[in-house]
Amino acid sequence: MFEAIAFYLFAFLTIAMFYITVTTSQALYALTALAAGMIFISAFFFILGADFLGAVQIVVYSGAVMALYAFGMMFFDTTREVKEKAANKFIVTGLATISAILVVVIVAAPIVADNITAYYPMTEGAGNTQEVGIVLFTKYLVPFELAAVMLLVAMVSGIVLAGKKMDLSLTLMSDREILEMREEKNKKVLS
Amino acid sequence: MMEIGLNHYLVLSTILFSIGLIGVMRRKNLLMLFFATEILLNSVNIAFAAISHFYGDLTGQMFAFFVIAIAASEVAVGLGLLIVWHKRHNAIDLDLMSTMRG
């Protein structure tokens, strides 16, 4: 019963949060709502017994991703409201709903037909984290490494794209050069 | 009603997915568009986790992991590009970025 209460509560909250994200015109509200939604989704993971996944969700999504978005928002003038041209609501809603249903139908068809066999069954007794660890480092090792490489690439690209004066390296410059640079900057600021 | 089954989770996932799609189609501010993309990814994660739980298979959770990893890197790269664009054009309105015409 608790499960039911928890499910419905979090479901309602999640839907509400995401709805706000999608419909509000203020960027700050959207960001906040998104963060809240992420937290609630992790609650679902915990209900489903995927402890590790829930923790990862909080750490990565609500922590890292949201922080990134917050920094991103810092760059843009978010007080300026972006006027949105009124698109045809019905088309948009209709399309979204239909596609969602279709996806679910396709994915759920084998389930309904009971065509599933478990490849990596969960063992009783062992905690979820341990099991995840075992599977991750044995069966899914290659995707794991690839994901790591990809994260590295993302990190480097983020730095390159967002950084300024990347051609200068403060650690490799001599003291004299750094002094020259500072004087030039002061001149510019004063004049 | 009381007994939460797989269907409940799938319906929830569907609703969230459609909310995300609406956001993707509706938003003209590129940053908001990214938010909506996040919603999409999260809804799929819920579906994976639910199926994995109900069938006693860990594959769903593994998938969800990798989705999270990919989402994170996507955010990084996407925001970087957005910043570059903003430096150039000083606006992030979707209707203004239509250089990929024809």
Place this chain on the structure above:
Amino acid sequence: MEVLLYTALFAPLVGSLFAALFGAKPKMLITGIVTSSLLGVSLIASTILLVFVLSSGQFVQVELMTWMATGDLYIPFGFIVDQVSVTMMMVVTLVSTVVHVYAIGYMDHDKGFNRFFSWLSAFVFSMLVLVMSDNFAGLFIGWEGVGLCSWGLIGFWYHKESATWAANEAFIMNRIADLGMLIGIFLVYWNTGTLQYHEAFAAMPSLETSTLVWIGIFLFVGAMGKSAQFPLHTWLADAMEGPTPVSALIHAATMVTAGVYLVVRSNELYSLIPNVGLFIASLGAFVAIFAATMALVNRDIKRVIAYSTLSQLGYMFAAAGLGAYWVALFHLMAHAFFKALLFLGGGNVMHAMSDELDPFKMGGLGKTMKGTMILMTLASVALAGIFPLAGFFSKDLILEVAFIDHHFIIYSVLLLTAGLTAFYSFRIIALIFHGEDRHTSLGFHPHEAYKFMLWAMAPLAVLAVIAGALKGTYFEMVTAVLPATEYHVHSATTYWIMTIGTQLFVIAAIYFAYKKYMSKDIKVPDGTSAMENSFKYKLLINQYYIPHFYEEYLVKPYRELSRVFWKQVDQKVVDASVDGIANIFYATGENTRTMQSGNLSTMLKWMVAGAVALLSLAVVFGLAVRHSDEIKTILSGLGV
């Protein structure tokens, strides 16, 4: 012999094509001469054929080539020269040659000289096809051909709106009648399996009477149009818009007699259905008196002669309807001669009076136009039926036929009409040639026509006089194919009373006409006299208001209906749907243009739309695979 047949048939066509080459050029005398000469050649060939048929009693039949041979339907281009068709050929070629020569003089100053001869010769060719064909299909081809050439000739002066209107009226009325004729031809084919005269008529006695009645009625409807019987008669009077040679040839001697020819040719059919024949005869008698009354008051020379033609056509149909086919054909022949003569004389008068048509404005022209006066008087005497001219032998014979068969109503009607005929013919003669000179004060300076024109009219005059003598030979020849009923009144007394009585009646009418219209007080009527305002006069001069009736109750509603169909149905429905289909393509393009606009939002929407489409396909196919057995059963049930 076949060579002669082809010569007679195709010589006018060659002439027509020759003249057509110069259709747009100014007048070239050579066209007139060549066409007339070729018609002369055709006349000679017809004469030789006549002699042959007369002497040997055989007929010449050829089959030029096959027109249609599909399934059971076999229609050749076949021609036959038997006694009936050789009579018609003689009439047609003789009158045509005279008219061609005459027209060289009449159309002297006309810009469309070459075009005229082309149309005229084409007409003769079509008429020859009509009379020489040996099946109903060939008959119909000739039928339509003469209709077309008649249209071209009535509307010859095409810049005159009245002329074009009259041409259209003639053609359309004929077309309406041709529908009936086509139905008749279809019925013939349907019931007898062939359109050849010989075989069709041979098969007819074995058909049901009701079928035969329908065939007879429908074929007669076609004849009604071509020969301008009531109610399809209004075109004939209006057809006088064309040049006078046209009226002489087409509307006196040849085209309008095509209907009579049809009935005569189908005599084997009509002999089997005497009731229809009686109807035809009654209609003919009605038309005779109907037209004669309208001619009594008309003030247009050509119209009077046209009504006279209509009246005489009524006589011919009366004879044919009563079963006296050879009599009808004989009257056709005699009538052709004197009516054409009358028209050509009228043409002379018109030319002299600068195309003035009102006889009241003429008068005393006999002094200046002696030749024409003599010719026209001869023609009118023949028309009135005075012994010993041609009209007596043909018209009085018809009266006898009616009397002998105890159709006394028809007899009295025809007798009365004979009197009226004499009256109005000589009314015109008196008004034009005799009496006081009214035209000089109105500014006309008439002169006689060219000499060669008068010489061209001479053969017709000769024939109008002597045709009666040919009756015996004609009878022997033509009764090889037509029923040879001899008409003798029972007692000699009755015969003599009838004949003398008719003659006296006619002579009295002539005298009365002369007396009335030769007096010195004839003035040009200007609408104020009591006579003009009387009801009878108004009724007659407006042709019993029948053209008015047609215009109000047939033409106008039809025009409105056409307008509705054009504006509402054609434009709004047909055009709209065709344009709509094109618009669908355009609108689709317009709406999917946004796919490539570069706007990310729009592209995202399209992406979702595409994804939805593909997903739906996937679901549908998945379901189909799942339930493939049931689908197969359903499809096999539908017969796929």
